[in-house]
Amino acid sequence: MTKQKASYYEKLSADYSRPNLVPPALQAELIEFGERIVAMKEEELPTIDSNYTLAQIEKENREWWPTHCEALRQGRGDILTGEYRNDLVYFCQDGPYQGVEQQKEREKHWWALIAQPGVTMCWPIVMFYGEHTYFEWKCVDDITNETLAKGNVTWVRRGHRGGCYLKTEQLTFYRDVFAEERLLKLIQT
Template identity: 80%
Template sequence: MPARRNYYLNLKANYSQPGLVPESLRQELIEEGLKYVAMKEATLPAIDANYTLGIIEQENKDWWPTHCEALRQGRGDILTGEYREDLVYFCQDGPYSGLEQQQEREKHWWALIAQPGVTMVWPIVMFYGEHTFFEWKCVDDETHETIAKGNVTWVRRGHRGGCYLKTEQLTFYRDVFAPDNLLKLITT
């Protein structure tokens, strides 16, 4: 049997459970997330000798904690900025193509998973070239119940490319549509 592993070994922050990311690091990760979004090029960059899968994988590892922090803080501006304009998004009520089709639905998901009193965690994250696979769940801070969970694969061409394919299985246990007061907490 293979040895168990810490999926966050050598990453800047550990989002596998609540309470592991120091307050002093959170704003730094948001600033890095904004910087990575700004690096996205209009044309998907080629994988070549100057931009290898190794470089892309390292950029995805650097990006990962910024993505987690953006979700925890409800930063829809960063989350949307991570996607390419020609995003393909497969999920149970998709598929979606481009940034407009999933926008209405996804803002409800973000509002529910980033709501006050709930902490999103990612117990598993794995990287392979431009592929990032992760499992997530949202835990009620008071009752410790899982209110939602899922698994996702992003195909992300590093900072220069952004995410062009996302596949997701998600399950909500309590709510499916967010009330207006939660929707207003998501930065647009």
């Protein structure tokens, strides 16, 4: 029996699988909600128990997901960094990084490249399971439709109260590896 294909964005507040699917008013709401989510992060990683269940954490991760996508599209490095715990472990081909300071300079270049004008980042696949969020992304040139970069990522995120404490990522950049200074200036920190 073949499983019927369905949108990965079914039951989420916004669809980031392709460009131009999220209206401006919703974009603004998602940025505001993303700022509120960052402020909910607690100093200590909350315990998973009967008061904070995996089901609640997965629900919160589903709420958070569109805010993360919009923050990346708008180059909101302040929100993106705020999503991480201070003791983040980040595995990628340039890493490993530990803590939010180690990866900050390198990740700023990645954000500048994927949020540059004339490029739209899309996440065609996103899946949730408890604390785990897996997604695949690509950046598409708005004029030529070429893929500038792509990757797949897994976040281990303890909902709004905990934030991301483990991130694994495979990135492939086709056109650029380091962002020009003019693009770096577009990233809010």
